[in-house]
Amino acid sequence: MKENILIFGGNSFLAKAFNEKYKDVYAIQNVYRNDQSQQLNFDFESDDTERITAELKDNYKAVLFFQGLTPSVGAKDISAEHFLRMLKINLVTPALLIKGLAGKLSPGALVLFISSVAKKKGSFDPAYGSAKAGLTGLMHSLANAYPQLRFNIVSLGLVENSPVFNNMTEGFRQKHAGRMFNNEFIKAEDVVNVVAELVNNQSINRTDIEVDGGYN
Numbered sequence: 001m002k003e004n005i006l007i008f009g010g011n012s013f014l015a016k017a018f019n020e021k022y023k024d025v026y027a028i029q030n031v032y033r034n035d036q037s038q039q040l041n042f043d044f045e046s047d048d049t050e051r052i053t054a055e056l057k058d059n060y061k062a063v064l065f066f067q068g069l070t071p072s073v074g075a076k077d078i079s080a081e082h083f084l085r086m087l088k089i090n091l092v093t094p095a096l097l098i099k100g101l102a103g104k105l106s107p108g109a110l111v112l113f114i115s116s117v118a119k120k121k122g123s124f125d126p127a128y129g130s131a132k133a134g135l136t137g138l139m140h141s142l143a144n145a146y147p148q149l150r151f152n153i154v155s156l157g158l159v160e161n162s163p164v165f166n167n168m169t170e171g172f173r174q175k176h177a178g179r180m181f182n183n184e185f186i187k188a189e190d191v192v193n194v195v196a197e198l199v200n201n202q203s204i205n206r207t208d209i210e211v212d213g214g215y216n
Contacts, residue, residue, distance in 0.1 A: 002027040005199065006060045008042070008097070009067030011035055013162045014114065017188040018064070022196060029056070033067065044089040053100030062110040062199045063101060065094050070163050071118070071125030078126055086127035091134050098142055107148050110199050113139060115155040115208065117215045136208060143206050150205040152198050157212030160185035180213030 003026055007015050010030025019028055031052065032038040042052040044067050069089050073082045098111060105111075115132045116123075123129035135153055143151040158165055158176040165173065165185065177183045194211055198204055 003061040004029065004057065004059055006056065006063045006101075007031065008044075008063070008065050008094075009033065010038070010040075012066045012068060013159070014188060014191060015064070015066040018066070018192040018195060021189065021192055025196075026061070026199075029060075031056075044093040045085060049093065049096040049100055053097060053104070056101065056104060058104045060101075060105050060109055062112065063098070063105065064110075064112045064195065066114060068114065069128070070167060071123050071128035073127065074124050075126050083127040083130075086125075086131045087134070090131035091138055095138060095142065098146070102146050102149065105149055108202050109149050111142065111149055111151045112195060112198060113151075113153045115153050117155060117157050117210075117212050119155060121215070139208070140206060150202070152204060152206070153208040154191065154194055154198070155208055155210045155212060156191060157186045157215045159188055159191060161188070176215075179215050182213075184213065186211060186213060 005026040005028045007018065007028060007030045009015050010032045015030065019030065022028065029040070030038070031040045031042050033041065033043055035041060040052070040055065067089060069086055073079070094113065113135045115135045118129040119133040119136070139151045139153055143149070157180050158173065173185070177185055180186070191211055194209060198209070
């Protein structure tokens with residue numbers, strides 16, 4: 001019998017890549033945002049975490065948080081509304097979801113967050129950089145509260161063909177490439193392979209793995 005994997009942000013770039021490669025390995029349940037053609041829908045900006053957690057089944061081997069919000073507002077144009085929106089999507093709602101899901105996860109189950117090199121280099125969007133940096137504190141705090149679960153982060157460099165990649169000018173792309181191994185962008189397949197390893201490797205816990213080509 002296939003083990004259950006729960007993905008939030010099922011219509012995201014990385015979720016699609018994970019589904020494509022591992023759909024025959026795991027029983028993957030995707031939660032989508034505002035896609036009424038799908039059975040499970042949830043908006044990370046909403047407050048109905050209790051509703052969605054009640055709809056989900058039990059015995060998940062992993063919960064993968066692939067939801068996100070593309071950086072879009074520079075420091076000179078930042079607003080409280082945008083900042084709070086970024087924090088809610090990346091930090092607040094995931095914390096509330098784990099509160100509701102903890103009893104539905106198998107012992108040793110993985111909870112995975114996706115961060116970015118922006119946590120250490122900053123971002124033109126301060127809200128984005130702050131939210132990604134905040135995942136470290138969230139990971140350790142939740143690990144303290146739920147010691148029966150494993151919490152990990154994968155921090156990414158610029159992933160080829162991702163929404164962030166596609167929204168960049170060619171100049172910005174090459175600037176990123178120049179700071180990564182072999183001047184190459186991160187491949188989505190490499191990212192999901194690391195995620196799959198984390199799902200199965202019970203020895204990896206409270207770790208932030210940087211899949212960023214040695215970004216410097």
